[in-house]
Amino acid sequence: MNTKQLAIIGIVTIVIIIAGVYVSGILTNSGSNGQNQTITVLAGAGFVKVTNDLKIEFEKTHPGVTVNVKNGGSGELFGILETQKSADIFLPADYKYMQDAINNGYVQNNTVKNITQNIPVIGVQMGNPKNITSLYDLAKPGVKVAIGDPKGPAIGKTTADILNNTNLNKTVQANVVVKTTTVNQLLTYLVTGQADAVIIWQDLATWPEGQGKIDVIQIPANESKVSTVPIAETVYTQNNNLAKEFEDFATGPQGMIIWEKWGFKPISG
Amino acid sequence: MRTKLEITFISISFLLTALLFILLGSLFVIISPNDIINSILSYEMLYALQLTVTTSLIAATIVMIFALPTAYALSRYSFPLKTLVKIILDIPMALPEIVIGIALLMLFGNTLLGEPFRMFNVYIIFTTTGIVVAQFFVAFPYAVRILYSTFNYINPRYEFVSRSLGYSEFETLRNITIPLAKNGIFAGGVVTLARCIGTFAAVLFVAGGTYLKTETLSIALYLNLSFGNINMAITAGILLVIISFIAIFFLERYAKEQYI
Numbered sequence: 001m002n003t004k005q006l007a008i009i010g011i012v013t014i015v016i017i018i019a020g021v022y023v024s025g026i027l028t029n030s031g032s033n034g035q036n037q038t039i040t041v042l043a044g045a046g047f048v049k050v051t052n053d054l055k056i057e058f059e060k061t062h063p064g065v066t067v068n069v070k071n072g073g074s075g076e077l078f079g080i081l082e083t084q085k086s087a088d089i090f091l092p093a094d095y096k097y098m099q100d101a102i103n104n105g106y107v108q109n110n111t112v113k114n115i116t117q118n119i120p121v122i123g124v125q126m127g128n129p130k131n132i133t134s135l136y137d138l139a140k141p142g143v144k145v146a147i148g149d150p151k152g153p154a155i156g157k158t159t160a161d162i163l164n165n166t167n168l169n170k171t172v173q174a175n176v177v178v179k180t181t182t183v184n185q186l187l188t189y190l191v192t193g194q195a196d197a198v199i200i201w202q203d204l205a206t207w208p209e210g211q212g213k214i215d216v217i218q219i220p221a222n223e224s225k226v227s228t229v230p231i232a233e234t235v236y237t238q239n240n241n242l243a244k245e246f247e248d249f250a251t252g253p254q255g256m257i258i259w260e261k262w263g264f265k266p267i268s269g
Numbered sequence: 270m271r272t273k274l275e276i277t278f279i280s281i282s283f284l285l286t287a288l289l290f291i292l293l294g295s296l297f298v299i300i301s302p303n304d305i306i307n308s309i310l311s312y313e314m315l316y317a318l319q320l321t322v323t324t325s326l327i328a329a330t331i332v333m334i335f336a337l338p339t340a341y342a343l344s345r346y347s348f349p350l351k352t353l354v355k356i357i358l359d360i361p362m363a364l365p366e367i368v369i370g371i372a373l374l375m376l377f378g379n380t381l382l383g384e385p386f387r388m389f390n391v392y393i394i395f396t397t398t399g400i401v402v403a404q405f406f407v408a409f410p411y412a413v414r415i416l417y418s419t420f421n422y423i424n425p426r427y428e429f430v431s432r433s434l435g436y437s438e439f440e441t442l443r444n445i446t447i448p449l450a451k452n453g454i455f456a457g458g459v460v461t462l463a464r465c466i467g468t469f470a471a472v473l474f475v476a477g478g479t480y481l482k483t484e485t486l487s488i489a490l491y492l493n494l495s496f497g498n499i500n501m502a503i504t505a506g507i508l509l510v511i512i513s514f515i516a517i518f519f520l521e522r523y524a525k526e527q528y529i
């Protein structure tokens with residue numbers, strides 16, 4: 001008797017669970033007719049502050065719309081586009097990734113726009129205890145350098161190019177203690193004292209996390225490599241109009257206020 | 270004739286086993302065998318494999334050296350604050366590994382322990398030494414747990430008899446306790462080694478997860494996923510599954526169940 005009841009309870013429970021999962025799946029998929037719309041933005045990890053603000057402002061003016069932002073290293077985001085073939089907006093930290101996406105046919109070519117520039121700088125601890133004045137000082141003995149991985153985030157690719165152009169690759173590499181997959185980790189390592197010097201985007205220096213804890217040393221234009229930040233709609237978007245609206249918003253006057261707030265300069269002309 | 274309860278419960282076990290099997294099997298069917306072979310033979314994967322095996326063996330050995338006396342003390346002696354010691358030793362098992370990682374990063378970084386270690390030229394953060402340190406802290410509680418149960422299963426009377434026959438404490442340990450605990454020690458070693466091999470978050474934080482420098486198999490999986498090399502990422506996953514299988518196989522085969 002008891003075993004019979006238990007068996008029935010067991011079977012019923014399993015049936016209920018399966019039915020529940022099934023129904024919830026149907027419910028979440030059926031809400032996409034005009035009321036609750038979502039768009040997914042793949043954005044460079046360094047833009048996390050910007051995309052948060054863009055999300056808040058865009059959702060304010062578009063009731064019922066949810067903006068999902070996935071921040072990550074540009075290489076990782078490109079991998080997501082490649083493998084999952086979903087998302088609506090692609091916003092990598094360097095034009096190279098956009099060029100790769102165009103070549104592979106992942107984005108709509110006529111929607112590619114340049115928003116701002118990303119300027120690499122040397123970040124050091126407040127007061128510059130290691131007395132670093134230029135790229136060449138990164139090769140000095142006893143300086144712990146942290147850089148982005150050349151295959152991962154945009155800053156890694158840019159850093160590799162800068163070091164190659166200045167023939168510092170060999171000497172600086174000897175001082176590299178860690179390579180990261182996002183630019184944000186570099187700021188963390190610098191602030192917590194795990195690294196003496198990092199190469200990061202200039203805008204990161206304006207973040208509260210770094211305020212009063214880091215100093216910035218500019219890299220002269222002839223040694224540097226400024227990268228262009230592009231944005232585009234992907235070919236996988238399910239909601240072209242909304243994706244276009246978001247892109248126009250991010251590149252328009254309201255969006256520009258947000259970019260400038262976080263230390264980015266709009267591309268003039 | 271089985272009862273309905275038996276049939277139900279056995280069906281549930283089979284259902285979940287099938288689910289797990291499909292889950293792990295899915296790794297093997299996504300990419301072609303050719304891609305798997307090529308990825309395994311790549312310099313990066315061989316480096317990660319060798320680094321993982323080396324660091325795990327070192328870490329597991331150190332864990333066992335310290336866990337044996339710790340577990341024996343907890344099992345046999347009573348001493349002040351014993352309950353507290355047991356709780357603190359167990360905490361890391363319930364803690365997310367990532368918390369151990371950030372705690373170690375802060376401890377050995379620029380603060381408490383970092384300076385004295387650096388004076389002796391021992392660098393932990395962002396080094397292969399750091400991998401071993403992270404693995405040690407993640408695996409140690411598991412080893413203590415298993416060895417503690419093992420010693421609890423052994424009747425202290427054997428040890429008393431040995432002592433009353435005039436054998437020293439050390440001889441008793443060598444002739445009675447260790448041989449009786451052999452299976453449990455073996456099981457503890459296998460679980461410890463498997464934990465060390467699988468450690469991810471703690472290793473990522475402490476050793477930095479740098480390509481071809483502190484790249485263990487689990488880090489290789491994560492890095493290649495970030496780089497968009499899906500083949501390499503899945504292959505790293507497959508290697509970890511195979512290693513776990515071997516570990517579990519030895520565990521089931523050579524360790525008697527009562528000791529685990």
